[in-house]
Amino acid sequence: MTPALLFAVLAGPAPGGCPVTFTDVAAQAGLHFVHDRGATPEHRLPEMYGSGVAWLDYDNDGWMDLYVVQSGPLPPAPRTEKSLDHLYHNNHDGTFTDVTEKAGIRNMNYGMGAVAADYDNDGFVDLYVTGYRGNVLYHNNGDGTFTDVTAKAGVAGPRWGTAAAWADFDGDGYLDLFVGQYADDTRDKDLFCGDRAAGIRDYCPPVMYDGTLSVLYRNNGDGTFTDVTKSSGLGKAVGKVLGAMFVDLDLDGRPDLYIVNDGLMNFLFHNLGKGTFEDISVSSGTGFGLDGNPKGGMGVDAGDLDADGLPDLVVANYETEMNEHYRNLGSGVFEDLSITSGLGPPTVNHVKFGLNFLDADNSGNLDVFVASGHIFERPRRQGMTFAQPLQLFWNDGRGRFEERACGSAFSQPVVARGSAVADYDNDGDPDIAVSTSGGPLLLLRNDGAHGRWLGVELVGKKSNRQGIGARLVAETPSGRKLTRFVEAGSSYLSSSDPRVLFGLAAEASVKTLTIYWPSGIVQVVDNLPAGRYVRIEETAAKGH
Numbered sequence: 001m002t003p004a005l006l007f008a009v010l011a012g013p014a015p016g017g018c019p020v021t022f023t024d025v026a027a028q029a030g031l032h033f034v035h036d037r038g039a040t041p042e043h044r045l046p047e048m049y050g051s052g053v054a055w056l057d058y059d060n061d062g063w064m065d066l067y068v069v070q071s072g073p074l075p076p077a078p079r080t081e082k083s084l085d086h087l088y089h090n091n092h093d094g095t096f097t098d099v100t101e102k103a104g105i106r107n108m109n110y111g112m113g114a115v116a117a118d119y120d121n122d123g124f125v126d127l128y129v130t131g132y133r134g135n136v137l138y139h140n141n142g143d144g145t146f147t148d149v150t151a152k153a154g155v156a157g158p159r160w161g162t163a164a165a166w167a168d169f170d171g172d173g174y175l176d177l178f179v180g181q182y183a184d185d186t187r188d189k190d191l192f193c194g195d196r197a198a199g200i201r202d203y204c205p206p207v208m209y210d211g212t213l214s215v216l217y218r219n220n221g222d223g224t225f226t227d228v229t230k231s232s233g234l235g236k237a238v239g240k241v242l243g244a245m246f247v248d249l250d251l252d253g254r255p256d257l258y259i260v261n262d263g264l265m266n267f268l269f270h271n272l273g274k275g276t277f278e279d280i281s282v283s284s285g286t287g288f289g290l291d292g293n294p295k296g297g298m299g300v301d302a303g304d305l306d307a308d309g310l311p312d313l314v315v316a317n318y319e320t321e322m323n324e325h326y327r328n329l330g331s332g333v334f335e336d337l338s339i340t341s342g343l344g345p346p347t348v349n350h351v352k353f354g355l356n357f358l359d360a361d362n363s364g365n366l367d368v369f370v371a372s373g374h375i376f377e378r379p380r381r382q383g384m385t386f387a388q389p390l391q392l393f394w395n396d397g398r399g400r401f402e403e404r405a406c407g408s409a410f411s412q413p414v415v416a417r418g419s420a421v422a423d424y425d426n427d428g429d430p431d432i433a434v435s436t437s438g439g440p441l442l443l444l445r446n447d448g449a450h451g452r453w454l455g456v457e458l459v460g461k462k463s464n465r466q467g468i469g470a471r472l473v474a475e476t477p478s479g480r481k482l483t484r485f486v487e488a489g490s491s492y493l494s495s496s497d498p499r500v501l502f503g504l505a506a507e508a509s510v511k512t513l514t515i516y517w518p519s520g521i522v523q524v525v526d527n528l529p530a531g532r533y534v535r536i537e538e539t540a541a542k543g544h
Contacts, residue, residue, distance in 0.1 A: 018392070018406035019361050019448060022432065027483060030095045032065070033086050033441040035417075038072020039262055043194070043203045044156065045185045046074060046110060046132045046160070047450060048375040049242075050353070050420030050437035052493030056116035056125045058103075059144055062533070063090040063423040064497055065431060067127060069111035075133050079108040085129065088113040094425055104145045109134035113418065113493025116314030117166040119175045121465040130161030131492070135179065139223075146339060155217055155225050158236050160185065167246030167255040168464050168518050169232075170275045174219035175464050175488070180241025183209035197388075203376060206296075207263050211240045214259070216244075218275070233277040237267050243300035243355075245490040247311050248471060250332055253520055255469045258286065260297035260315050270332060285334045286313060286326050290307070295321045299355035299419075299492035303366050304483040305341075306399030311485055314343060314368060316352030316492065319384060323347045323355070323370065327399065342401040343393055350388050351375060353492040354419025358430040360406070362503030363452025364482055365395035371417030371492075387413035390434070390444075396414060409444050424496030428453040428531065430501060435494075452504040455533035458486060462519040463538055469518040472500050476507040504530050 027034075037047050050067035059064050066088045067131050073083065085107045085265050088096035109131035122139035135157040140148040150156050158181035167173040183206060193200035216234050217225035234257075243260030249408050250256070254271035261267070265287040270278035281287035289295045296318025302311045310328035317323060322344030326334040338344030347370060354371030361367075372388040381386065390410050393401040405411065418435040425431065429449035434442040454474070458467030470486045484500045502510065510528040515536065517523065 008145060018394070018404045018530070019450075020429070021407035021447045022409045023407055023447060024409045024442050025094070025445045026441050029443055030097065031088060031441050031443055033068045035436055035441070036070060036072040036082065037438045037440055038074045039438070040074065040078070041201065043201045044074055044188055044299065045183065045204065045206070045209065047072070048203050049112070049163065050415075050417030051111050051435050052113035052491070053264060053418050053420045053433045053435050053441070054114035054116045054127065054495035055106065055422035055424070055433065055497045056127070056495070058087070058125055058140055059089070060124065063426060064091050064424045065090050066096065066424070067114050067116065068435065069114050069129060071111050074110055080369070083108055085111055085114075099144070102144065103406060104147065105138070106148070107131070107136050109136065112126070112162050113164060115164045115166060115489040115495040116173050117488040118465040119166065119177070121174065123465060125466070128164050128210065129157070130157070130164050130179065132160050135161040136186040139256060149223065153225055155179070158212065162241050163260075163493055165244050166248050167469050167488065168244045169246070169255055169257070169271055170218065171254070171273075171518070173462060173464055173519065174221045175468055176219045177215065177217040177225065178240075178244055178246070180214045181212045182242065182262070183240050184212050185209055194527070198226070202378075206240065207386060211238045211261070211264055213238055214241055229274065232275055233279065233511070234269060237279070239264050239267060242298045243315070243490075243492055245300055245302060245487055247302040247485055247487060248469065249302070249311055249328060250330065251310070251471065253516070253518070258300060258302070258313060261294070262296050262298065262318075263294060265294045266297055266315065280332050284332050287365065289321065289324055290336050290338055295319070295324065301355050301357045301490045302355040302399040302487070303475045303485060305357070305366050305395065307481070307485045309481070314355060315354040316370060319351045319381065320348060323352060328488065337399070341399055346403045347391065349384065354434060354489050354494065355416045356419055356421045356432065356496065358421045358432070359501065359503035360392065360430065360446065361449045362453045363397070363505050364451070364480065364503045365397045367395050368393040368401060369419065369421070369432060371419040372418035373417065373437060375443055385413065387490045388416050389413050390416060409442070414442065415439055418492045418494040420491060420494040420496040423499070423501055426533070428455065428501070449462075452507060452530040454502045454504060454528055454530050456500040456502070456509050456513070457535045458515070458517070459531060459535060459537040460517065461538040461540070462521060463517045465499050466515060467538070471516040473514045474502045475511045476504060476511045477509060477511050478507060480507075484502060499533065
């Protein structure tokens with residue numbers, strides 16, 4: 001480690017603090033969820049991980065509800081009522097009500113992740129939940145209840161589903177589904193790690209397990225899906241997937257697929273159109289870290305960090321490994337700015353999982369949130385701890401970052417896992433839900449964001465109903481341009497608010513909002529005043 005890098009690691013958060021404060025209000029909001037990791041004396045591999053969270057407006061009342069994934073006990077141990085995932089309804093007053101039973105949610109699998117999207121374009125958001133030895137597709141019935149349609153849809157998926165993401169990769173107006181798979185643990189019981197002489201087991205490191213193939217499903221438009229993994233060009237991508245997302249990285253109107261692997265090369269698949277992808281993992285510069293080696297990748301997010309209109313990538317990695325910050329140079333090429341941007345060095349001593357972009361103070365600049373926690377109860381490296389602090393990296397507007405202390409939530413170490421962003425109280429600033437391994441759910445309410453804002457909800461017509469995959473460019477009266485993307489699935493096993501929230505700083509309006517719909521339609525809306533959410537329906541052709 002160079003002296004400069006060592007200084008950056010030890011420096012800690014900037015003494016100036018944050019212009020906003022995040023406060024954990026989960027208990028007072030009625031979110032009393034506690035994660036069960038299913039710990040056993042056998043120390044089986046899935047116990048080391050943890051689950052994700054998904055924000056969704058399942059009842060179309062304009063307020064984000066929250067789905068939280070539960071895990072243990074591990075199969076073949078019997079499941080109980082305590083093993084259920086939970087759905088919480090937003091009461092519009094800062095509190096939530098548990099509606100799991102009322103909604104018909106009966107997921108008894110050992111859960112991993114969740115991603116929400118309206119896959120059948122009926123106007124109601126559905127849920128796909130991944131798990132160890134079982135994935136579930138819940139269809140939203142439109143009356144506050146869900147039905148398990150996994151078998152009918154044909155998306156039971158791989159043996160150990162992890163990160164999932166939705167996008168219309170073939171441009172037919174229906175959302176397709178990528179389902180990542182983690183390791184092949186079929187020989188788990190034959191492995192022994194720990195002190196054999198004393199008969200004390202410990203968790204075996206993930207490197208001892210082989211990777212496996214993930215699955216890409218094409219939406220047939222009739223409620224069923226077809227496995228197109230091989231025909232699409234993804235058939236040789238053996239990995240250990242913990243993060244995945246679709247985003248149009250080259251702005252050609254087609255969603256590309258970025259896959260984050262644990263201990264193996266990350267994959268970037270460029271969408272060629274006509275249902276096929278090209279593997280550009282190596283040539284793009286996003287497959288490896290600065291040292292040319294694969295990393296222990298966990299979470300991922302994409303967005304325009306430096307205001308050049310192109311989506312950049314940041315990957316959350318294992319301990320001793322920095323977060324990787326890939327700046328998009330265009331034409332499928334990325335530059336690794338992990339050290340020079342400031343996003344990497346302060347994360348070296350963390351095991352990073354959840355990672356989200358958000359404009360914390362509505363300045364118009366995307367900041368970066370990181371949720372960390374070790375996988376070993378007794379970490380093997382001296383000085384490491386099981387529980388670790390959350391981190392927020394402040395963007396100076398030019399893609400340079402500085403860690404800031406943003407309230408008591410950032411000084412209390414937790415064993416964090418999945419994280420997702422939403423404006424759950426509709427006050428115009430982004431809040432954060434964080435799951436923990438074996439602990440309580442966190443709801444970090446954002447207080448003090450004084451910048452003006454505009455929220456946008458899309459309604460697709462020719463495009464998929466939610467406009468997943470759309471690119472939005474807001475131009476303010478001063479000439480500033482802000483670019484945002486609509487996604488379904490990111491971070492670690494999680495899914496954020498699909499609405500786009502523009503921070504406008506001191507500006508009172510958006511002069512023009514240009515929407516590049518997945519269908520190819522370009523729509524322009526003029527003169528949108530700040531301080532409200534607007535619902536914009538896709539037009540039949542370019543226009544105002």
